[in-house]
Amino acid sequence: MNDETKKKVEDKILGLVKEYVGKKRFKPIDIVKEMEKEFASEGLTKDDIKAALKDLMDEEKLVYGYAGGSFLTIPENK
Amino acid sequence: MAEEVKKKRLTDIGPHDYNEYLSPVIKKNYGKWAYHEILDPGTMVHVAESGDKIYTVRMGSPRLVSGSFVRDICDIADKYCGGHLRFTTRNNVEFLIEDEKNVSPLKKDLEKMGYNVGGIGNIVANIVHTQGWVHCHTSASDASGVVKSVMDELYEYFIEDKLPSKVRIAFACCLNMCGSVSSSDIAIVGTHRKPPRIDAERLRNLCEIPSTIAACPTNSIRPDTVDGKPGVKVNEETCVFCGSCYTVCPAMPIANAENDGLSIWVGGKVSNARTKPTFSKLAIPFIPNDPPRWPGVVNAVKTILNEYKKGAEPGERVGEWIDRIGWPRFFKLTGFPFTKYHIDDFRLAETTMNYSSHARL
Amino acid sequence: MGKKHQTPLLDELKKGKWISFVREMERAAEKSERTEDLLGQVEESYRDKVNHWKHGGMAGVRGYGAGMVGRFSEFPDKYPGIKECHSMRIIPSAGFFYNTDFLRKLADISEKHAGGLLNFHGATGNIQILGMSQAEAEDVFQAVAELGFDLGGSGSDLRTPSCCAGQARCEFANYDTMKICRHLTEEYLDELHRPAFNYKFKFKFSGCANDCVASAARSDLAFIGTWKDKIKINQEEVKNYKKKFDVQKYVLDKCPTKCMWFEGENLVIDDENCVKCMHCINELPKALKAGDERGCSILIGAKAPLVTGPRMGMMLVPFYDVNEDAKNDYEWIKSLISNMWEFWDEYGVSRERIGELIGRVGLNTFLEGIGLEPIPEMVEHPRSNPFIKFTEDED
Numbered sequence: 001m002n003d004e005t006k007k008k009v010e011d012k013i014l015g016l017v018k019e020y021v022g023k024k025r026f027k028p029i030d031i032v033k034e035m036e037k038e039f040a041s042e043g044l045t046k047d048d049i050k051a052a053l054k055d056l057m058d059e060e061k062l063v064y065g066y067a068g069g070s071f072l073t074i075p076e077n078k
Numbered sequence: 079m080a081e082e083v084k085k086k087r088l089t090d091i092g093p094h095d096y097n098e099y100l101s102p103v104i105k106k107n108y109g110k111w112a113y114h115e116i117l118d119p120g121t122m123v124h125v126a127e128s129g130d131k132i133y134t135v136r137m138g139s140p141r142l143v144s145g146s147f148v149r150d151i152c153d154i155a156d157k158y159c160g161g162h163l164r165f166t167t168r169n170n171v172e173f174l175i176e177d178e179k180n181v182s183p184l185k186k187d188l189e190k191m192g193y194n195v196g197g198i199g200n201i202v203a204n205i206v207h208t209q210g211w212v213h214c215h216t217s218a219s220d221a222s223g224v225v226k227s228v229m230d231e232l233y234e235y236f237i238e239d240k241l242p243s244k245v246r247i248a249f250a251c252c253l254n255m256c257g258s259v260s261s262s263d264i265a266i267v268g269t270h271r272k273p274p275r276i277d278a279e280r281l282r283n284l285c286e287i288p289s290t291i292a293a294c295p296t297n298s299i300r301p302d303t304v305d306g307k308p309g310v311k312v313n314e315e316t317c318v319f320c321g322s323c324y325t326v327c328p329a330m331p332i333a334n335a336e337n338d339g340l341s342i343w344v345g346g347k348v349s350n351a352r353t354k355p356t357f358s359k360l361a362i363p364f365i366p367n368d369p370p371r372w373p374g375v376v377n378a379v380k381t382i383l384n385e386y387k388k389g390a391e392p393g394e395r396v397g398e399w400i401d402r403i404g405w406p407r408f409f410k411l412t413g414f415p416f417t418k419y420h421i422d423d424f425r426l427a428e429t430t431m432n433y434s435s436h437a438r439l
Numbered sequence: 440m441g442k443k444h445q446t447p448l449l450d451e452l453k454k455g456k457w458i459s460f461v462r463e464m465e466r467a468a469e470k471s472e473r474t475e476d477l478l479g480q481v482e483e484s485y486r487d488k489v490n491h492w493k494h495g496g497m498a499g500v501r502g503y504g505a506g507m508v509g510r511f512s513e514f515p516d517k518y519p520g521i522k523e524c525h526s527m528r529i530i531p532s533a534g535f536f537y538n539t540d541f542l543r544k545l546a547d548i549s550e551k552h553a554g555g556l557l558n559f560h561g562a563t564g565n566i567q568i569l570g571m572s573q574a575e576a577e578d579v580f581q582a583v584a585e586l587g588f589d590l591g592g593s594g595s596d597l598r599t600p601s602c603c604a605g606q607a608r609c610e611f612a613n614y615d616t617m618k619i620c621r622h623l624t625e626e627y628l629d630e631l632h633r634p635a636f637n638y639k640f641k642f643k644f645s646g647c648a649n650d651c652v653a654s655a656a657r658s659d660l661a662f663i664g665t666w667k668d669k670i671k672i673n674q675e676e677v678k679n680y681k682k683k684f685d686v687q688k689y690v691l692d693k694c695p696t697k698c699m700w701f702e703g704e705n706l707v708i709d710d711e712n713c714v715k716c717m718h719c720i721n722e723l724p725k726a727l728k729a730g731d732e733r734g735c736s737i738l739i740g741a742k743a744p745l746v747t748g749p750r751m752g753m754m755l756v757p758f759y760d761v762n763e764d765a766k767n768d769y770e771w772i773k774s775l776i777s778n779m780w781e782f783w784d785e786y787g788v789s790r791e792r793i794g795e796l797i798g799r800v801g802l803n804t805f806l807e808g809i810g811l812e813p814i815p816e817m818v819e820h821p822r823s824n825p826f827i828k829f830t831e832d833e834d
Contacts, residue, residue: 022283023286024286025286025289027595027634027635027636027637027789028633028634028635029635029636029637029784032635050635053633054502054629054633057502057504057633058501058502060501063497063499063504064497064499064504064505064594064634065497066497066509066593066594067285067286067289067325067326067327067328067495068289068293068322068325068326068327068790069289069326069594069595069637069638069789069790070504070505070594070595070596070634087581088580088581088584088585089502089503089584090589090628090629090632091584091587091588091589092530092589092624092625092628093530093532093533093589093620093621093624093625094530094532094587094588094589095587095621096532096533096534096536096607096617096621098532098538099532099536099537099538099541100536100607104536104607104608108606108607109606109612109615111606111608111609111610112610112725113610113724113725114609114610114724115724124608124609124610132608134608138457138458139458139559140457140458140459140460140463141460141558141559141560142460142463142464142556142557142558142569143463143556143557143558143559144463144464144466144467144470144555144556144557145466145467145470145546145547145549145550145555145557146466146467146469146470146546147463147466148542148543148545148546148557148559149543149546151542152539152542152543152546155538155539156539161538161539161540162536162537162538162539163536163537163538163539163542164534164535164536164537164604165535165537165559165560166535166651167535167564167601167603167651167652167653169559169560171559174608192458193458194456194457194458206562208562210490211481211484211485211489211490211491212460212464212477212481213492213510213524213526213569214490214492215490215492215493215494215510216490216494217490220481220484220485222452222460223449223452223460223485226452226455226457226459226460226461227452227455229455229457230454230455230456230457233455233456233457236457253743253744253745254743254744254745255743255744255745255749256561256562256563256743257562257657259743260656260743260744260749261653261656261751284495289789289790292788292789292790293746293790294746295745295746295747295748320744320745322745322746324494325745326790328493328494328495331494333489333490334489335487335488335489336488338488338489348650348653348655348656349648349649349650349717350648350649350650350655350663350714350715350716350717351648351649351716351717351718351721352693352694352695352716352718353695355650355655355656355751355752356751357749357751367488369448369485369488370448370449370451370452370485371451371452392689393689393693393722424748425747425748426748
């Protein structure tokens with residue numbers, strides 16, 4: 001996965017989580033499954049998508065929440 | 079500048095290498111131990127094929143400890159154990175001593191400091207427990223206080239070997255059951271008795287409705303419309319007060335000062351020795367919370383232990399003793415009433431009935 | 440220093456012979472003032488018979504979704520010291536072996552940056568430091584990391600694996616529990632730090648069927664030491680035990696399969712019928728030892744009651760040659776684990792433990808999914824009802 005594709009995946013993930021704030025809590029696996037579908041034609045693997053997720057979390061564009069189970073969300077101050 | 083800070087930050091370093099913490103005798107005889115002997119309820123010795131020995135002195139701990147406690151045990155380990163020590167799964171401290179001469183002075187020092195030495199052999203083991211009111215938001219009772227009250231009463235059984243077999247007691251402050259509570263000789267479990275209260279407005283902001291509904295083991299939570307907005311309702315007829323929904327949805331609090339308390343379960347075990355591992359079964363469905371010393375719970379545990387001590391054969395765990403004498407006799411001996419709550423009505427309930435004409439009449 | 444809050448109810452728990460957690464909290468408060476407020480709030484719980492922690496609110500360190508548990512006081516104005524009272528989980532040293540140098544430094548950290556209170560250990564086996572604010576979390580993390588320790592699991596992730604003392608100090612250990620525990624923790628560090636499962640997943644490693652870490656009751660995947668060949672008998676030591684107690688009554692008669700008896704003075708064991716329960720070895724440790732072909736059984740699916748009831752671990756692999764696989768960095772077990780996790784990712788739902796998933800889809804579906812064959816060791820007995828779903832492939 002090149003940097004350009006990675007950026008595309010990251011934007012898509014952020015868009016998805018933002019769209020559903022307050023409606024659906026995405027577990028990482030939900031996002032991986034969505035993105036696998038979304039980028040099926042580009043042959044991205046689970047690990048590629050996980051790497052994109054890890055970037056987003058390291059940059060704190062996404063953070064973990066917990067309510068019985070863990071989910072991903074947008075940090076409160078953003 | 080920011081780049082430099084980021085570079086220095088440590089992350090994903092993984093588990094520490096335990097080899098650094100093994101004493102020379104343990105390192106030398108790793109995987110080459112021949113046998114062990116229990117010398118008294120606070121001391122055992124492991125003997126290696128090489129003839130080397132390592133003595134272990136076991137000390138009780140309340141699990142929730144101060145930095146000063148940690149320094150106390152470090153002082154002892156530095157004085158007698160070359161700075162080596164370990165903890166057990168049941169939260170005891172174990173001092174690992176290479177020189178036999180150090181065993182008895184070490185124990186004397188611990189006793190002088192007010193620490194409890196014991197917990198090996200046919201004893202009441204340290205009570206595995208949870209955080210309770212000290213540090214948990216789902217607790218139906220305190221944990222440390224009940225454990226302290228029970229251990230004060232059973233203290234003689236921690237320091238002396240006078241039971242038919244080991245008795246493992248565990249405590250959990252709610253049905254989440256952090257710890258191996260559901261398969262202990264005696265289990266004490268925090269229990270709610272009223273359905274959750276729904277704060278519709280907070281629920282809208284805080285909770286995801288599908289996962290809240292999915293949290294219920296008895297399908298008692300249904301979607302609902304509150305003031306024209308989405309919400310949930312609880313079927314109080316089928317709710318079993320487990321608190322699972324509260325874990326997922328903070329707007330469904332279930333704690334209730336008058337109605338929360340503790341239940342007592344018996345006869346479980348995890349070891350495969352002789353009989354298969356088994357869950358603890360219900361002995362007393364409910365005892366009200368009675369802080370600070372929980373006399374109801376303490377008496378119940380004492381009653382079970384006394385009857386077990388009187389009736390069990392050497393080597394029998396609580397569950398093996400009850401299997402031999404039968405549940406009707408267990409209830410008769412302990413005086414605990416058998417109620418409708420003792421008959422299972424959850425998943426797999428029908429596997430627990432007596433399909434036979436066997437009855438001790 | 441005077442007491443900030445009166446605690447007459449908690450003071451009752453300083454009496455008696457068993458070591459008092461209240462005394463420990465007071466000692467912690469001497470070093471970290473905020474714990475005075477914790478004592479105050481717990482006293483209120485003792486009076487009100489209800490806990491006073493808020494539900495919700497996150498705590499964590501950057502990049503990790505696990506390792507901290509957020510805790511907020513219901514009365515932040517009255518007890519400002521515990522407005523935030525989070526705990527941090529730290530992966531223990533395998534077998535819980537430590538030295539005093541590390542423990543002293545950890546005690547210092549807990550007093551400098553938190554409430555001076557620790558758990559040795561939490562229910563899953565982490566060291567826990569209690570009573571820190573989010574603002575302090577990064578400092579504590581870095582201080583702990585400098586000692587060579589990392590944060591543990593929490594949430595829907597691989598929880599911190601734990602093991603018994605194993606071969607370090609036990610003659611019963613059939614494999615190196617500490618080695619595999621550390622190895623798999625290292626291997627799956629990402630799964631531990633960054634929750635990506637349907638729910639929690641636990642590994643526990645016990646060296647023998649006595650199962651001192653309660654793996655069969657508490658872990659999704661339990662590794663319980665066992666052996667395949669004959670129990671080694673030292674007949675002289677058997678005779679010594681016979682002089683001390685009734686070996687027939689307390690050992691042989693208690694054998695679950697009655698696979699041992701005396702022929703004259705000699706103890707004889709029908710090893711083919713032995714279920715490796717450990718009873719005889721526990722009772723006659725000098726006389727009996729496990730055989731040389733050692734490994735472990737793998738049990739799957741144990742869990743606590745929520746959501747669909749408690750489960751005990753069930754037999755998946757009766758004998759896994761873990762000692763041999765250790766030479767290949769546990770390649771076989773890693774492939775089994777990865778098959779399981781893929782199946783669970785694919786078919787599990789939110790908050791469904793793997794045991795519950797197996798219960799829902801059936802063991803056969805699960806076995807097919809992970810590539811294991813059904814074998815009789817997996818069941819207590821074959822089915823007794825006739826509702827068999829024959830499939831096309833049986834033609």
